[in-house]
Amino acid sequence: MSENGHDRDVFDVIIVGAGPTGLYAAFYAGMREMRTKVVEVLPEAGGQLAVLYPEKYIYDVAGYPEVLAKDLVDNLLQQIAKWDPTMCLGERAEKLVREDDGTLVLTTDVASHYAKAVVICGGIGAFRPNKLKNESLTRFEERGVYYFVQDKSIFKDKRLLIVGGGDSAVDWALNLKDIASETTLIHRREGFRAHPSSVTELMESDVNVMLHYEVREVLGDDSITGVKIFDNRSDEDTILDIDIVLMNLGFKADLGPIKDWGLALNKRYIVVNGRMETNIPGVYAAGDVCMQDGSESLNLIAVGFGEAAIAVNHAYSFITGGRVFPGHSSEMSPTAAVASNQQAK
Numbered sequence: 001m002s003e004n005g006h007d008r009d010v011f012d013v014i015i016v017g018a019g020p021t022g023l024y025a026a027f028y029a030g031m032r033e034m035r036t037k038v039v040e041v042l043p044e045a046g047g048q049l050a051v052l053y054p055e056k057y058i059y060d061v062a063g064y065p066e067v068l069a070k071d072l073v074d075n076l077l078q079q080i081a082k083w084d085p086t087m088c089l090g091e092r093a094e095k096l097v098r099e100d101d102g103t104l105v106l107t108t109d110v111a112s113h114y115a116k117a118v119v120i121c122g123g124i125g126a127f128r129p130n131k132l133k134n135e136s137l138t139r140f141e142e143r144g145v146y147y148f149v150q151d152k153s154i155f156k157d158k159r160l161l162i163v164g165g166g167d168s169a170v171d172w173a174l175n176l177k178d179i180a181s182e183t184t185l186i187h188r189r190e191g192f193r194a195h196p197s198s199v200t201e202l203m204e205s206d207v208n209v210m211l212h213y214e215v216r217e218v219l220g221d222d223s224i225t226g227v228k229i230f231d232n233r234s235d236e237d238t239i240l241d242i243d244i245v246l247m248n249l250g251f252k253a254d255l256g257p258i259k260d261w262g263l264a265l266n267k268r269y270i271v272v273n274g275r276m277e278t279n280i281p282g283v284y285a286a287g288d289v290c291m292q293d294g295s296e297s298l299n300l301i302a303v304g305f306g307e308a309a310i311a312v313n314h315a316y317s318f319i320t321g322g323r324v325f326p327g328h329s330s331e332m333s334p335t336a337a338v339a340s341n342q343q344a345k
């Protein structure tokens with residue numbers, strides 16, 4: 001996939017959000033030979049599946065009796081790779097305006113992007129990790145203290161401390177324990193919020209689990225040499241020999257600036273009609289971010305996939321005047337489509 005295409009180039013469609021809905025929308029847009037850009041605030045694609053439950057099995061995606069959330073994301077990425085959309089990761093969509101000629105301008109914290117149509121697949125909003133107010137954690141952020149796992153190899157043969165008791169903390173402890181040389185997980189109370197079967201697996205593993213402990217201070221100068229933790233019942237300190245810290249204290253999600261784009265909203269949802277059109281011409285929404293007028297929201301991957309196909313087909317019709325009927329993928333030649341997409345770039 002191409003890296004950030006930051007110029008005045010007007011794409012057919014910009015998709016905001018690279019969760020499952022946004023990725024499937026990108027696939028569908030590629031299939032309709034639309035030049036497509038995906039803007040995602042996180043450094044990785046996958047939305048809730050990647051951030052909240054990468055190691056959990058999903059059982060209700062059509063065609064998969066069961067699939068690990070992270071594998072579904074990998075498969076979606078593989079599926080869109082053949083259309084080569086421009087991926088703008090690590091950019092937060094902040095402003096959307098229309099120019100006199102009808103071009104939609106989406107401004108992020110990094111650049112401005114131009115398109116004839118926009119499909120908002122922002123899910124429950126942009127994720128921000130919960131952080132502790134602790135100067136030593138801030139000092140080592142991104143050089144020993146991490147909130148996301150982008151590259152598992154950075155944990156290789158390191159003494160790892162994971163902080164948290166939810167699904168992400170437990171899943172990552174299980175996932176990284178064979179990569180790190182030693183793994184310790186501290187959690188501030190007895191009970192875990194994580195799935196009970198994962199907690200049982202954790203307790204039976206060789207991960208050193210310490211309950212009622214919290215971070216006092218990360219130690220070291222250029223790199224981390226240890227972490228001082230304290231028992232929150234006795235306030236007694238313990239120093240652990242640690243090289244790397246993964247903080248998993250949950251995430252806040254917030255639609256943020258999208259709420260100020262002049263879209264009709266119902267509580268946290270963008271209101272759409274049966275064509276997934278918002279009240280702004282050329283702007284569509286799909287997935288967890290939206291609710292059909294007069295209906296209930298049904299926040300499921302399967303629903304997002306269907307809505308993505310509806311939104312993109314209507315966006316295609318909006319910008320070309322062409323038919324909404326997409327044709328059948330079984331009758332298409334993906335190779336030819338890629339060639340035409342790349343030629344247009």
Ligand SMILES: Cc1cc2nc3c(=O)[nH]c(=O)nc-3n(C[C@H](O)[C@H](O)[C@H](O)COP(=O)(O)OP(=O)(O)OC[C@H]3O[C@@H](n4cnc5c(N)ncnc54)[C@H](O)[C@@H]3O)c2cc1C
Pocket residue numbers: 016017018019020021022039040041042045046047048049052053057058059060091092093094121122123124125126127167255256258286287288289299300301302304
């Ligand atoms: C623990 C858990 C288990 C679940 N299990 C299932 C299950 O078994 N089956 C099922 O069908 N569903 C399940 N779900 C629900 C499912 O994950 C959601 O329905 C699905 O993720 C919605 O996909 P989405 O792409 O619409 O939104 P999200 O997955 O929320 O993705 C939205 C993306 O948009 C990005 N974004 C938001 N705002 C901006 C912005 N301003 N700029 C740039 N990017 C932005 C976000 O960072 C995110 O990556 C589960 C959810 C949870 C939390």
